[in-house]
Amino acid sequence: MTEWSDWRAVAAATGPGDRVAAEEGVRLAYRSAGLAEPAHIVWARSPREAVRLLAGAADAAGSGTADAAGEGAAALPRATGRSVRERVRSRPWAAERDRLHARLGAAGWAAHWRGTGAGLWETTGSLVDRVRTAVVTELAAGDGHEETDVRLLLLDAVLGQHDAAWLCAFDTGPGTPLEGLAAVAREAGWWWPYEDVAVVCERPTELHRDEAGRLDRADGPALAHSDGFRLHAWHGLPVPAELLDELGSLTPERIRAEENAELRRVMLEHYGYDRYLEESGAVPLHRDDTGVLWRVHLPGDEDVVMVEVVNSTPEPDGTSRTYWLRVPPTTRTAREGVAWTFGLSADEYEPVRQT
Incomplete structure (x- = not known):
């Protein structure tokens, strides 16, 4: 066999x-x-x-x-x-x-x-x-x-x-x-x-997938045949070819103007949630010793809520790297958001050391 x-x-x-x-x-x-x-x-x-x-x-x-x-x-x-x-x-x-x-x-x-x-x-x-x-x-x-x-x-x-x-x-x-x-x-x-x-x-003449095996390509068709039959996708989500052409020139205004919620998520993933928050006037909702909780309202879709976390272990050059963690829209505190990423409640989350 x-x-x-x-x-x-x-x-x-x-x-x-x-x-x-x-x-x-x-x-x-x-x-x-x-x-x-x-x-x-x-x-x-x-x-x-x-x-x-x-x-x-x-x-x-x-x-x-x-x-x-x-x-x-x-x-x-x-x-x-x-x-x-x-x-x-x-x-x-x-x-x-x-x-x-x-x-x-x-x-x-x-x-x-x-x-x-x-x-x-x-x-x-x-x-x-x-x-x-x-x-x-x-x-x-x-x-x-x-x-x-x-x-x-x-x-x-x-x-x-x-x-x-x-x-x-x-x-x-x-x-x-x-x-x-x-x-x-x-x-x-x-x-x-x-x-x-x-x-x-x-x-097919071309086949492009992400690590999960889903059709995925940002700069062309994810699947292509020699007669011009093509499929475009971003992490498995079907997208029109025209969207891929404009990913490099996205702005927060263009993302907010997109009426299709799924396509808007594609835009956000490509643009970067952290960059979008920084450039769209997001206001911090809460901060504590774990990080800062941010929220941005998207018309017709769930809010983008993220926790900004600074790595407590310095990089080799002495700087501290910042991470952005997307969390559920119902998150109320930074600690609750970080705890959610570990499958814990805010009360259960008591890290011995943050890395």
Whole structure:
């Protein structure tokens, strides 16, 4: 069984994979499901392009025309046949899960999952949700396709590298029913199996995450494909590209003027809460031997409340460093705020030495 770290690398891989190996994996997945190999394997540059191709083929069925997916896009044969995802992916998937559950028992399976797929589930799952939402938004709102049709096409997808969490937990070795699916996942992104055609996506060209595994980039797209499909995010929060362009020129006035509370928080994180307090006329509410409590009112959002704390241990150059700790809006004293950061009440907080 492939190591967890190997599947983590698969889930995060970018750039061109081995198309020959991916296509052989597709054919093997069909054969393992008892199906004839697809007559055609068509590559798309992103999930958006793949769904656009498939939606265009459906729209053009019976009209004798083909719907282009944009400059540089591949073309689909006129007939794709019905989706065979159930036989190619769902059935062997369920059979392998049932086999492991029967062999390991409920407790054993739970422990096995914790040691394998659970470590990849949250990051890959959240990324899949973001991609699906963006594809629906762009194709339904931008291209005019029916939203229901787009969502149904997305349900036909096998997730390729983003199925890493499950593939990590399963036996995908030579001769197993999931060998073909694993081979595709190692070299490609999402793919759509139909009776006569398989549409396979290239992996993204860029992927940027923060330490928690969330999409994150302040100076460009956090996820990008070669056809221009992009996702922008700041610590996992979806943001418009225009916001990233103005992060370097933010002012307290611009931050206060932002009506969207989530975007305002992005601005505050980037600008710095301490800097915002200093430049926006914040008034200290309370001070004691632990620090100074500050509060700034934000229209339509919870107040920004922070404790200014001076490190009692001097730096090597003799100076004392100042820290800013964001605390709940209900905080009434500096001691209460500092104690909250340790999970204590103000009465319980009695440090022997501050560092």
